[in-house]
Amino acid sequence: MIETHIDDARERATAEREALAAKEASMQTFIDRVAGIGPESTSTAATAGAAQGMTLTATGGTNGGPSGSCGKIRNAFAETVQPHSAPEDGGEPLLETIRVELTDSVATALSPETATPLSPELKRAIVSEAQRRQTELEVMYQALDSEAERLAEAAATVEEVTSWLVEADETPLSELGFDALARRHERLAAHRETCQRLAADRQAFLDGTTSDAVETGVRNDHIVSQLYEDFPVEYPVLVTAGRLEELCLDCQHVVRDHLTRRV
Incomplete structure (x- = not known):
């Protein structure tokens, strides 16, 4: 049997297909985990959805401090999607990976420095972006x-x-x-x-x-x-x-x- 560039291409396609399947599954796990995180009170903050062209804005958590629920979402992303998205050396910052996978708006809203409380609108926006990305992975x-x-x-x-x-x-x-x-x-x-x-x-x-x-x-x-x-x-x-x-x-x-x- 004579090996050609096609044989190398088949190996690459198989490996990439397996990696994509794992990444898509990790995105679904992330969506499920976000669904189980409860929203917070937003008495001092205003948030809007990141999906369908809306922009996320925030002025701080309930007490002006970091959002515990947003921290849980960051942790969920780090444990599910990031291992399948970041470079193999693991040197990419978490928020950068979130930006690549779920848009700038979501990354900004989830940043500890922004201290955005997790409102129902923000939660829906995060899930919407994750589902959009999941559709792209399926394609x-x-x-x-x-x-x-x-x-x-x-x-x-x-x-x-x-x-x-x-x-x-x-x-x-x-x-x-x-x-x-x-x-x-x-x-x-x-x-x-x-x-x-x-x-x-x-x-x-x-x-x-x-x-x-x-x-x-x-x-x-x-x-x-x-x-x-x-x-x-x-x-x-x-x-x-x-x-x-x-x-x-x-x-x-x-x-x-x-x-x-x-x-």
Whole structure:
């Protein structure tokens, strides 16, 4: 079996899909924990929702001090979502991770320095942002699921062509007669067409999106560019298909030379 960039891509897609599934589950756990935290009295504070374009404002907790309930929410986020969101070195501050996952407004409202009391409106806003983020994660997971499926199909196609090439290479061209050489030339042409179809199908996939919803739809080429950004090639399937077609073409030229000598 010949390994290609597609094999590396399949490993990456599988790992990222598992990570996304874990992150989505952690977001649901966070939502459940927030639901169990009671709101506080806001006699000296005014808060508004962070979702649907609303802005969170605050003037302090009930006694002008830090909010205990907001602290519980920060702890819940740190124990559920942050391990699946922050860099592996764990150096990203908690509020920065909250900002990335749940918007600036939520991070500001949950900051100990802001001392925002947890009003019912703020609680709903936090849950709303978490649910919005969860939907985004679901769409990303669907994109990776689709990518994994297409990578498996591409790998099967490449395996079919490369297996034939390896097997055919075991018989020297000098041992083949004219008719056998002609059949090999035709087979190589067919494999070239297979590689061209693979590349065309892949390009069509890259030009599409994972969802018809404008709010959540993600372009496949954007997913792919992020997924393989540290790979030696940006588009593993296209590169593999292109190089394999070139190999088949080179083999065709060699076979054609042998054919002309037999005429």
